[in-house]
Amino acid sequence: MFSFTRQERMVVLCLMAIIATGACIDLVFKKYPELENIVNLIEGDRLYTKLDLNKATRQELVAIPYIGEYTAQKILDYRRRHGKFTRLQQLKQVKGIREKNYQKFIRYLMVEE
Amino acid sequence: MRLFVKRKIVWVFSCLRCIRQRLEKTPLVRRPFVTVACVFAAGIYACAHISVSLILSGFALFLFLLCAAVFIRREIVSRIFLVLVIFLTGALHMKSRTTVSARDVSHVFRYYANRQVEMMGRVISDVGEKSFRTTIKTSFQCRIRALRAPWGWQETRGKVLVNIFRKTPVRCGDFVILQGRLHFPFSGDPAEKFSYRDFLARKNIHHILSVKKTGKVRIKQAWRGRYLLGLIMRVRKDLQRVFHRYLTEDEAFILQAVILGVRQNVPKNIKLLFERTGVAHLLAISALHLGIVSFLVFLLIKVLPLPRRLQYGICIVFLLFYAVLTGARPSVVRATIMAIVVLLSLILEKESDLLNTLGLAGFILLWLNPQSLFDIGFQLSFLSVLSILLVFPRLKGLWEKQDPKPRAGFTGYLIQSFFVSLSAYTGVAGLVMYYFQILTPVAILINIVIIPLFSLLVMLGFGMLLVHFCLPQIAFFFALCIKVLLNVIVGITFLCAKIPGAYYRVENFSLQAVSLYYGVCGLLYVMLVRLNKKGFDR
Numbered sequence: 001m002f003s004f005t006r007q008e009r010m011v012v013l014c015l016m017a018i019i020a021t022g023a024c025i026d027l028v029f030k031k032y033p034e035l036e037n038i039v040n041l042i043e044g045d046r047l048y049t050k051l052d053l054n055k056a057t058r059q060e061l062v063a064i065p066y067i068g069e070y071t072a073q074k075i076l077d078y079r080r081r082h083g084k085f086t087r088l089q090q091l092k093q094v095k096g097i098r099e100k101n102y103q104k105f106i107r108y109l110m111v112e113e
Numbered sequence: 114m115r116l117f118v119k120r121k122i123v124w125v126f127s128c129l130r131c132i133r134q135r136l137e138k139t140p141l142v143r144r145p146f147v148t149v150a151c152v153f154a155a156g157i158y159a160c161a162h163i164s165v166s167l168i169l170s171g172f173a174l175f176l177f178l179l180c181a182a183v184f185i186r187r188e189i190v191s192r193i194f195l196v197l198v199i200f201l202t203g204a205l206h207m208k209s210r211t212t213v214s215a216r217d218v219s220h221v222f223r224y225y226a227n228r229q230v231e232m233m234g235r236v237i238s239d240v241g242e243k244s245f246r247t248t249i250k251t252s253f254q255c256r257i258r259a260l261r262a263p264w265g266w267q268e269t270r271g272k273v274l275v276n277i278f279r280k281t282p283v284r285c286g287d288f289v290i291l292q293g294r295l296h297f298p299f300s301g302d303p304a305e306k307f308s309y310r311d312f313l314a315r316k317n318i319h320h321i322l323s324v325k326k327t328g329k330v331r332i333k334q335a336w337r338g339r340y341l342l343g344l345i346m347r348v349r350k351d352l353q354r355v356f357h358r359y360l361t362e363d364e365a366f367i368l369q370a371v372i373l374g375v376r377q378n379v380p381k382n383i384k385l386l387f388e389r390t391g392v393a394h395l396l397a398i399s400a401l402h403l404g405i406v407s408f409l410v411f412l413l414i415k416v417l418p419l420p421r422r423l424q425y426g427i428c429i430v431f432l433l434f435y436a437v438l439t440g441a442r443p444s445v446v447r448a449t450i451m452a453i454v455v456l457l458s459l460i461l462e463k464e465s466d467l468l469n470t471l472g473l474a475g476f477i478l479l480w481l482n483p484q485s486l487f488d489i490g491f492q493l494s495f496l497s498v499l500s501i502l503l504v505f506p507r508l509k510g511l512w513e514k515q516d517p518k519p520r521a522g523f524t525g526y527l528i529q530s531f532f533v534s535l536s537a538y539t540g541v542a543g544l545v546m547y548y549f550q551i552l553t554p555v556a557i558l559i560n561i562v563i564i565p566l567f568s569l570l571v572m573l574g575f576g577m578l579l580v581h582f583c584l585p586q587i588a589f590f591f592a593l594c595i596k597v598l599l600n601v602i603v604g605i606t607f608l609c610a611k612i613p614g615a616y617y618r619v620e621n622f623s624l625q626a627v628s629l630y631y632g633v634c635g636l637l638y639v640m641l642v643r644l645n646k647k648g649f650d651r
Contacts, residue, residue: 011412015587018576022590025597041600042363047607048382049389059618065381107382 050110053091054084066104071096085111146472152196153476156203157483167208174201207483210317218257218271219319222295231261231292232322233333236285237272239346239440243377248326251277254318255289272317274298277324286343288334293324307489307548315484345437349373352438355581359592364599367396371567372574374398374439383603388549389616390606391538391556394497395567397490398439400448405571406435407452409579425456432456443478443491447498450474468502471495489548493541500540501533507641508532514645527561534560543630546622555615563602570598 004012029036041047051060053075061072071094078094079085088111092102181194213219238254255275259266275291283289298321300310313319324330336343352373356365366378376396387393410431414424436449451470458465475495478485485491509532534557546552577591609615 007412007415018573018594019587019590022593025593026590029593039597039600040361041604041607042367042380042383043361047386047603049386049610059620063385063618065385 045107048107051108052112053088053109054079054111056109064105064108066101071101087111144466144469144472146469146476148196148472149199150472150475150479152199153203153206153479154486156200156205157207157479157486159200160204160207161487165204167205170201170205170208174198174205177201203479203483206480210483213319214270216268216270218260218269218273218295221260221267221269222320225260225295227294227296229292230295230322231290231329232257232259232269232273232295233266233288233290234258234273236283236287236289237342239285239349240281240283241377242280245278248278249280251279251281251283253283253285254316255291255322258288271319274313274318274321275324276321277328277330279326281330283330283332284336284343285346286336286340287332290329290331290333291322291324292329293322295320295322297321311487315482315488317484342437345434349375349438352578355578355588358581359577359588360596364596367599367603368574368595370396371571372402372578374442374445386603386606386610388551389553390559390610391545391553391616392559392563392606394493395563397494398442398445398448399494400451400498401564401568402439402571403432403435403445403448403452405568405575406431407456409572409575422460425460429453429456443485443488444494446478446481447471447474447491447494450477468499471498471502489544492544496540496544497537501536504536504539504638504641505532507638507645508536510645511641530561530564531557534558534564539634543627543634546619546630547624547627550619550622551616552619553616555609555612559606559609562605566598566602566605570595570602573598 029039037044051064056075058069058072058076061067061075062069067075074094074096075091078090082090085091088106088109091097091106091109092099177194177197181191181198184190184194232255234255234257236253237256240251240253243250243252253275255273257269257271257273260269261267273295275293277283277291277293297319298310298313300308313321353365353369353375356368356372359365360368363380363383366375366380367383369375370379374397379396384393384396387396407428410428411424414427419427432449432452436445439445451467451474454465454470454473478491509529512528512532538557538560542552573591573595577588577595580591581588
């Protein structure tokens with residue numbers, strides 16, 4: 001009954017290890033839901049490397065997804081004309097930036113106080 | 114004067130003899146496919162940059178062929194002519210593949226440019242769907258059969274990329290009638306190294322058909338021809354759905370890229386993060402995946418009482434299936450050819466040389482599509498493997514020379530992983546700086562940590578797909594393990610990106626700088642070889 005070959009033993013062992021690990025994770029997530037939020041890096045906002053809007057250069061702005069050459073130039077023009085950004089919402093006043101685009105690249109930007 | 118000429122002739126002959134002796138010692142000669150692939154690639158490159166008459170090059174090719182046959186007994190002369198023949202074959206092959214037929218859509222494009230046009234053709238690629246502004250964009254490649262002219266359907270040939278700005282039930286293999294605007298792809302900023310127009314041109318696509326929300330899309334014949342390809346695409350769609358069933362949206366998109374090679378939906382921040390840390394190669398299907406597929410196939414068919422050779426044969430079939438399933442990108446095809454050659458050598462009980470196999474893979478890929486020579490994926494894939502095959506044994510040899518006591522266990526694994534990572538990164542760094550304007554020294558270290566975790570992730574991914582169809586109750590546990598592991602991998606990458614000096618932006622890294630970089634690398638490699646030899650001589 002237990003005459004498994006070495007390879008079969010390895011497969012069964014791996015399968016059991018996965019099931020046991022999965023069951024433990026499930027249990028931990030159920031008991032401590034806040035832990036699931038900590039693990040959930042991909043879905044959260046913590047993974048975004050934020051760029052300071054007041055120090056960003058044109059190249060740095062263009063490197064951000066959803067910001068092209070045109071938008072980057074408009075942001076720099078706005079900064080030159082109105083001085084430093086005090087809050088991120090000011091970006092909406094920049095020509096060409098609509099609410100939808102703003103929501104897309106807001107995760108990559110910040111204003112250092 | 115006569116004596117002087119005689120001396121000169123003797124000198125030339127002695128030089129030729131010396132070259133011949135050197136050539137016989139060079140590893141390239143003992144690895145014929147490396148030479149064939151390199152010379153063939155040189156022919157393709159020359160054809161892309163120099164305009165030579167077709168008649169002249171054809172005539173030269175036959176002349177050199179004749180000379181190679183006539184001087185077949187004279188080894189060095191025959192070799193030189195053979196090299197010239199391969200070079201010209203490469204150039205002519207490139208010319209024939211880039212020259213469009215007389216009935217191609219390019220010839221009639223000017224009559225239909227930026228106007229509403231009706232065309233019929235067959236869907237020849239996977240149908241992708243992507244959210245676009247407020248709607249969904251359905252994209253696929255279509256082989257045109259006819260365009261509607263004022264006097265009726267006009268027979269036309271060629272490939273176009275179709276973008277339909279709505280959800281449509283079109284599938285691979287369908288024969289469709291479409292109505293839309295025919296236009297050129299945008300070429301992008303001339304300063305940028307990447308041009309979408311060139312990218313599509315390398316796939317022999319020179320035009321885009323944009324079908325508006327109200328544009329006509331009619332399936333004339335469903336599911337005709339290309340049955341196998343259509344079936345594989347359907348399997349791919351089903352597998353994609355499995356990931357979405359157990360994981361969150363972004364996690365599923367990352368795993369789709371990792372296991373199935375569907376990269377268009379990977380979150381942009383993750384792509385950016387992987388690029389900054391030099392681990393973007395994780396999102397491409399490579400030899401690692403094929404190794405795991407082979408391992409799983411062997412594990413499953415071991416249960417059946419089949420002879421060893423038949424098992425290898427079945428594994429080859431599965432590898433081919435997986436290559437098509439993942440979109441047959443250059444890196445996948447390269448790895449598949451190499452794996453198949455290794456398995457065939459096991460069936461035939463003959464030894465295979467990895468460098469020679471790499472040359473064969475390169476030659477086959479260039480034969481299938483000569484324009485893939487200019488594909489970034491092709492260049493990076495071949496250069497990294499070539500670099501590992503050449504540099505890693507030398508570095509290891511040098512290390513063993515310094516420390517004759519072989520390190521076993523974890524330390525030995527760490528040292529070897531570091532050398533593999535260093536070899537691969539040195540090989541691709543020049544091209545990465547040129548194409549992506551970034552230098553990521555952290556990649557050498559991060560890969561040592563990430564690759565074992567990533568291998569585990571790929572195994573769990575395949576395991577989950579397998580288990581979903583056999584024991585769906587267990588798939589949930591696989592999904593939980595995948596979720597944690599994927600987040601750990603991304604977390605480590607994120608932390609590494611935060612290390613000061615993890616990556617540098619390299620602006621204006623020119624082609625001359627790339628040449629200089631690889632020149633220096635070549636010199637360092639020669640030094641490494643000499644150092645190794647000195648060690649062995651002692």
